[in-house]
Amino acid sequence: MSDLLERLRGRGWRMTAQRRVVAEVLDGDHVHLTADEVHAAAVTRLPEISRATVYNTLGEMVTLGEVIEVATDGRAKRYDPNAHRPHQHLVCGRCGAIxxxxxxxxxxxxxxxxxxxxxxxxxxxxTYRGICPSCASTA
Amino acid sequence: MSDLLERLRGRGWRMTAQRRVVAEVLDGDHVHLTADEVHAAAVTRLPEISRATVYNTLGEMVTLGEVIEVATDGRAKRYDPNAHRPHQHLVCGRCGAIxxxxxxxxxxxxxxxxxxxxxxxxxxxxTYRGICPSCASTA
DNA sequence: ATCCTACAATGGACATTGTCCAAGTCAAGC
DNA sequence: GCTTGACTTGGACAATGTCCATTGTAGGAT
Structure with missing residues (x-):
């Protein structure tokens, strides 16, 4: 069951197939997807979903405080659904693992x-930066 | 005098008018310019300098460890010449001051x-995030 | 069950930021 | 003052994100 979806529903969010899919894709621990990754995953479930909708939906989730925006690399922003528990990030400078x-x-x-x-x-x-164990072993 | 320029010269950098201008624009304390801001400032001194050169030069300064790259907002990266003294950043969420x-x-x-x-x-x-005094007074 | 209407989705143009490359230019050593 | 390899240029291209007019639809009202 999607905790994220439950929380959003409880806020009077108008529920659409698109929003449901985005919330489901994003749900979980240690999830740090870019908007395009979310879109790619969403498309496998709802082929006609548009990029704009994914961007809009992620933006709304951030505004509602149910999702955190993380900029670990100066490239694409990543979206972290673990907003209910304060935490920080540890990033591998080689492979980008978070x-x-x-x-x-x-x-x-x-x-x-x-x-x-x-x-x-x-x-x-x-943001703690370093090298993860698997990258370190293939130095 | 430009400390940054001195440090770069001491590393056997080939000195060109373009690199000099970029180093001069970037020198100072509490400087956190984007690449395009550096380019805009550089153009006033050397009208024909190209964007590519600014990007190249900034990238080299970062590689040499004389300039730090800062991603405070998920938009453009900012360049901080204060690389010799460890420090962190305080960012205003409204006006972007750093x-x-x-x-x-x-x-x-x-x-x-x-x-x-x-x-x-x-x-x-x-990265500490908050509201700066002047933004707070015009809430 | 059907209708309304405000809100949401679409897709394509546009904006911003950054990278790449082939050709021309120049700083620095001889 | 040459030569040469490094530097610069400008424009094409790529990645990420925003905007907007149009079309579609969720959910309440009837």
Whole structure:
């Protein structure tokens, strides 16, 4: 069952075949698909779905706070449905693999007032970069 | 005088008018220009400089480790010449302003081995997001 | 069950950002 | 002042994302 779909339904979202397919494709843990990957997967279930609809739907999910947008590589944005639990990302610089990670500590507490320049800070993103085990073994 | 230019010269870089202009445009603190912004600024000094050259030059500076590439918004990459001193970024979600900040603590130490999944981690990027004072006052 | 209507989907044009390449140009050493 | 290999150019191309007029449809009202 799709948790993501349930959450969206509960918000009075008008449910269409397209939105259902996008939500189903995106559901799960350690999912970090690009918009085009979502589209490609959606097309196998609903061949006539358009790119614009996938972009619109992902954008709405982000606005609703049910999906997080992640920019790990400066190329395409990735969409992470794991929005209900705070987490950070660990990225392999060679193959691009992404894992959700849960660091201890509060990164916000590490930023003293003198370094905040009067900003009201609402969230902190941490990206750990390195090489994953399988890339390391084929160095 | 351009520190960035000095450092590049010291590495045996072949010095051309184009590279000089790009280095001069990019030099300074709290500089976080996109490639196109660099190009626009460069054109005012050297009208015939091409986009390709700006991209090439920025890419080389990044490879040499004299400039850092920052992806704060999933749109265009930004180029930060402040590569000699480790720092993180504070970004205004409304106007896009960026400040360099220097948090205390070591974010790497906050990630336990059990959360590293065998990765060899080489660096950590932290992005603080919020609203800057001038945007807050015109809410 | 059918009708209405506001909201959603479509697809294709357009925008932005970035990469590539063949040909011309030039900095730096001799 | 040559020569040469590295640098620059401009334009084509690629990837990602946005916009909009038109068409379709979900879900409430009748």
């Amino acid at each position: 894992r959700d990670v849960h660091p201890g500590g509060d990164p916000l507490a590490d930023l003293p007032d003198t370094e905040r320049f009067g900003f009201t800070i609402s969230n902190v993103e941490v | 400040r360099d900040v220097h948090p205390g603590g070591d974010p790497l130490a906050d990630l336990p081995d059990t959360e590293r999944f065998g990765f060899t981690i080489s660096n950590v990027e932290v």
